[in-house]
Amino acid sequence: MPNAISHHSIFVLDQEEALDFYVGKLGFEVSADVDMGNMRWLTVNVPGDGDRHMLLERPGPPGMDDAAAEQVRDLLTKGATGLAFVLRTDDCRKTYEELVAKGVEFTSEPVEQFYGVDCGLRDPFGNHIRVVQPTPEPAQ
């Protein structure tokens, strides 16, 4: 049986711009950057969470034809690719303030939910990301 999710992929329109955002603003670190000639295997992870990597993948040939890449870019930029991932934080409101100061674009401000404090943001390409501060488990 599998025992973890080690990598997952999101589409980005430009890998350099993706690094500016994920490393420069969200504070991720680059875990791999391999030049394959026609593509970069480019992964990032949250500092302290080195077992889970996110592949920043550019849609296009030869992985997919131009028409398919066009459809992916259309869906991505209109926000139709669903929820990309959820980040966990110890302080959602503080994270929100820090990221707003860096010019990050939010879809919703921090709101108290039954599972914790939750806010939503978008990366420069349209990917939807949530940031959640989980409600502490009741003491046993």
Added chain:
Amino acid sequence: MSRAAEDANRRLLRARDAMDRTYTQPLDVAALARIAHVSEAHFIRTFRATFGETPHRYLQRRRVERAMFLLRQTDRSVTEICFDVGFVSLGTFSRTFSGIVGAPPSVYRRGAALGAVPTCFAMTWTRPSSFGEARARGLD
């Protein structure tokens, strides 16, 4: 798809995210058109072409989705919820709610329950559709 079309998508998405944040306020097409960098007339047309419905209809579904949430989760009266989510007339609220959901708010409240899923997911997937499902189920 050209870079210009992707940018246009992304700006429209930015305007739609603003509508999601300010759904309790009256629809401000001029402000949204500024976010999208288009004229007011062009905004409504391109919004519809991109997202499949007019900005007005999108906002109605956003408000009705929030009203459904409040009907499920709170004891607030239907009249209070009507104003909470941005409607200014109970008649318009009831008519819009019934038209979209297929049942009036009070009837919906009696039959409603939802499992424990994150709110952003509920927001996306419990948002009433105006794309024909209610009609197909004979609720319209």
